Amino acid sequence: MYRDFDILKLGHPHLRLTAEAVNDVASDDNQVLFKRLLAFVIAQQGMGIAAPQVDISQRFFMMSSHPNSRYPHAPLMQPTVVINPEILWMSDHQQKEWEGCLSVPGVRALVPRHTEIDVRYTLATNDIVQIRYSGFLARVFQHEYDHLNGLVFLDRIETSHDIMVEDEWQKRIANHDQHASNIAF
Numbered sequence: 001m002y003r004d005f006d007i008l009k010l011g012h013p014h015l016r017l018t019a020e021a022v023n024d025v026a027s028d029d030n031q032v033l034f035k036r037l038l039a040f041v042i043a044q045q046g047m048g049i050a051a052p053q054v055d056i057s058q059r060f061f062m063m064s065s066h067p068n069s070r071y072p073h074a075p076l077m078q079p080t081v082v083i084n085p086e087i088l089w090m091s092d093h094q095q096k097e098w099e100g101c102l103s104v105p106g107v108r109a110l111v112p113r114h115t116e117i118d119v120r121y122t123l124a125t126n127d128i129v130q131i132r133y134s135g136f137l138a139r140v141f142q143h144e145y146d147h148l149n150g151l152v153f154l155d156r157i158e159t160s161h162d163i164m165v166e167d168e169w170q171k172r173i174a175n176h177d178q179h180a181s182n183i184a185f
């Protein structure tokens with residue numbers, strides 16, 4: 001029967017584990033798991049979620065994208081299962097933008113991310129994708145990829161002054177900067 005997942009929150013030691021590679025993408029068990037997590041992320045209307053966030057210590061995550069106020073040119077990307085991802089290259093250039101995380105509720109922070117990355121990963125169909133992501137998709141990919149290595153966005157900030165509590169962020173940023181994106185992954 002379909003069962004919702006519980007999202008691990010910061011402080012749970014399993015969020016800090018290095019996840020294991022997915023060995024058999026085509027196995028029935030894994031195919032069911034991918035479908036369940038896709039359904040979950042769609043129901044949550046999230047932009048992404050990594051397996052370790054639902055206490056599955058394996059190297060896969062979901063990512064999706066649609067245009068938003070901060071990234072009006074973000075491509076439309078249906079929720080996709082990204083399995084055994086590798087980052088092949090990262091631009092020197094980094095940019096700071098606001099991020100939130102389902103595992104760190106009530107907190108926002110400015111996080112520097114590489115603006116362009118070349119990546120390779122396996123799809124649920126067992127096809128291999130090699131692609132360059134920039135801007136918003138590069139940011140989501142780096143955020144989710146970090147979860148596979150036991151990292152959260154707060155590990156990437158430059159200064160604790162770049163952290164805000166959700167209420168204050170809503171008052172001071174979201175209401176004053178029409179470009180601030182209201183997304184958590």
Ligand code: ZN
Nearest residue numbers: 101102103185
């Ligand atoms: Zn996250």
